[in-house]
Amino acid sequence: MKIAVSATGGSLNAQVSSVFARCAYFVIVDSETMKFEIMQNPAEGMMGGAGPEAARQINDRGCRVVITGQVGPNAQRALESFGIEVVTGATGTVKEAVENYLKQK
C-alpha cells in the first residue's frame, strides 16, 4: 500500500510538513517494501485550488493514505472523495511518521 507523507524535504529523514496542500514534497512510501519515491508538490505555489490539485496528484500515484500535520477543507473533501485515508497531527521525520502509523494499524 502506498502512503503519501507531506514533507519539508525530499528524503525519509525530512520533517513531516505541518501543511498538506502547500508542502514542498510528498514522500511516497510503499508499506510492504519500505521503498520510497520523492514527488515535488506541483500544487505548492498555486494561487488557489492547491488542495484539490494536491489530492488529485496523490490519487494519480495510487496512494491510499495521507499522513500530514493538517489538511484544509478543500483538500479534505477531495481526499475523501478519492477514498484516501487521512491521518493528521503527524510530527517528526517521515520515517517515524510512517512507522507510527503502521504500528497503530
Add this chain to the structure above:
Amino acid sequence: MKKIAVASGKGGTGKTTFSVLLSKVLSKKYRVHLIDCDVEEPNCHLFLNFKEEFSEREDITVFTPEIDPEKCDYCGKCVEVCRFKALLLADKTFIKFDELCHSCKGCIFVCPKGAVKEGKRKVGEGFFSEIHKNLFLSFARMTVSQARPTPLISELKSKIDKKADFVIFDSPPGASCPVVEVLKDSDRVFLVTEPTPFGLYDLGIAFEIVKEMNKDVCLVINKSGENDFLIEDFAKKKKLEIVLKIPFSKEFAKKYSDGEIDTDFFPDFENKIFNLDYSH
C-alpha cells in the same frame, strides 16, 4: 451621460462623503444614478434615507457548471481545462469547489458531449431604489464567505439608469481587481485623499492604476487643513489638478457619524460642485 468614479486607495479618506455630496448636489439639476460599488461594506444608503421595503431587490448569481450524467462520458476534459481546480473527478463522481470557480465557462467550451450546463450560484443581493425623482441608488451586498466582489460590481454596472445625466461610482478602497472593475467604465476619476502620510502614500498607488488605465483624473482633498502641502506637492509633481477641498470640521464629522451629509454645510459648496469640470 457622464460616468464619474470616486476612488482613493486608502480607506476612510471620504469617498462616500464626496460621492454622496456630489450625487445630492447634482441631482438638484440633473438626473443622477449613484452606484455604491463597495459590495463588501456598502454604506452610501445610510446617508440617503434608503428604505429597504421600498426598494427593488434581486439575487446576484454567477455561473457554476452543472454536469448532466446522461450525457457525460467521464472523459475528464472539463477537469483538465480548469486552471482554478474547481472540478475534480473521483470515480464517476464530480466534486465541485464552488468558491474556486471563476465562472470562465471553459468547462462548457471543451466538453465534447455538451454535458456541462449553465448552473447558477448566488453570490449576493442587489438593491435599487429611487431616493427622489432625480436621484437613484444601487448597491449590493456580497454573501459572507464569498471571495470575489467583481461579479457583483459588474452586475451593478450592467443596470445603469439609461436616462441618467450623471452616473457616480463610489469605488471600494484598495488598489486591486474591484477598483479596476469600477474604473474601467468611467469617463473621469476623482481621487479623494486626505493630507496625511497614509493618504499620500495610498494616493500614489491609486494614481499609478488610474494612469495605467489612461483615465482622466483629478484630486479632491478631504479633511483639508494645514498639512495640505503634502498633497499639493504630489499634485504639482504629477501635474494633477486639485479641484476641491473639503475642510476638516469636527461638526461635519459628527453629523456624518449620525448619518447626515449636508450639501450646504460649507458655504458656497454647491456652487463649487456645479462648477467642477466633468467633461474632459
